[in-house]
Amino acid sequence: MSLDLVSDVLSWVLLLAGGFFVFVGGVGALRMPDFYTRMHAAGITDTLGTILVLAGVIVQAGLSLATVKLLAIGVFLLLTSPTAAYALANAARLSGLRPEDGAGSPQGDD
């Protein structure tokens, strides 16, 4: 069991898992009934998908300058994408879009 084989298998697993979660986020963004639930689904792409895909690539890069750059990209993405998702949801809330409950009727303002 050489180190190469272990790192290859590990990065395959991480990349496939990341790809699966991005796909789940995409399906959720299409199929969910309401704006807020769609944002919730798309948020998975921002965080879990990013972390897994970047971890998979970092395992491949080993200890080198590329890893530092990938970590910097990861930090930047984790800072900005959830903020953008929050800003979208906040803007929708402020302009009066109301979430629906399970029965499909709008809830009152809290």
Added chain:
Amino acid sequence: MAFLGLYNYWVFAALLMIGMYAVMSRPNLIKKLLGMSIFQSAVFLLYITMDKVEGGTAPILRAGVPDAIYSNPVPQVLILTAIVVGIATLALGLAIIVRIREEYGTIEEDEIRQADRQ
């Protein structure tokens, strides 16, 4: 395998005509502007497709490797400036559209032409 090389050019032709169709057939001025920008991007794709050399890398010379193959840098230079110029003209077009909206109250081309005729 030759098909895959030609696919770039077919996509260029398709994008060119989609952009041209948007400019020709949509009366809304913003749609025309977006169609023009699709047209420009298709031309960029054509030039950059022509610069690829098989087995080559980006044209940044690496000191230790004497006969590495590099992709053609000349189209890249042309397109680099063209991209920024494209967005500058897009912004100017957008400013004119904003003024048209303020004067005529609409940005649909046929309504503007009718208002001009009166």
Added chain:
Amino acid sequence: MLTLFGVFILSLLVITAVGIVRATNLFAAVMLAGLFSLQMAAMFFILDAADVALTEAAVGAGVATVLLLSGLALLDDAERQANRSRWLAVAVAVATTLLMVYATFEKPRFGDPQAPANLHVAPWYLENTPELVDIPNVVTAILATFRGYDTLGELFVIFTAGVGVLFVLAARRRDARFAQLPNADAQGLRHHLVPRVVGRLLVPFIVLFGLYVQFHADFGPGGGFQAGALVSAGLILYALLEGERAALAALSFRVLAGMIVTGALLFVGVGVAGVLMGSNFLDYSVLGSTPVAGQHVGILLVELGVGITVTGVLLTIFHAFAARASER
């Protein structure tokens, strides 16, 4: 494997372009255009054009989307459904596409090193850059030195576009109108605490990265155009979060106009300096102790001029739209 990826992205490009044309809601069309630019940037990177990919991502997917949205804020949101027949336009478009597809069978094989496009000047540039200019990034060498005249012309086109936007939108502010611009405590911006905190954290890093891209044009993908787009994107983020008044108090229209002019003057000044030292216009070899050192100085100053002007123009255009929106 990379070819498969390329084919996938090309198909996505066509689908996105059809989506842009068919979207009735203009806001959706503009967001799809941003998506289109990002896919185009990925395609450029697959085709080994690193500089161009960086520029397309920064300019097309970043600044262009913001400018279109700020313009859209002043306009209607939806396109009216056209009620006249479009079959002639469709027929013309399809016929021309088929004609072009027929023509592509005559093209040289994709990636052929003996294709005419790769034969005449390109090998000359690749061979002679190490001894004449001695920088690793050949694209920057061609842009700033070998084809410097073209870059000067492009810079003046961008300059003219900025001046044109200022003429059309009449962005001279009188002091009374300036006081009416919303500041950070105005209604809309008060609730956005999380974006404001994160944005204030990020703006210095974005500007720093823009400066990095500016000065590392010799060694990696970079240069004045990309750096200008990145720095202006950071400052536009600041303007979006802190309000128009704070942003214009930080960098007023006068300062931005000064930036536009300074960059263009710097470029032309380097050229004239070449003349004053006894050589041709835009000949950098005379600017340093050795020709190669002179080339380095010339490229640095010229890229700096381009970066300053592009920053100034993009910020001017954004503020011209945003200040007009605020005074309605």
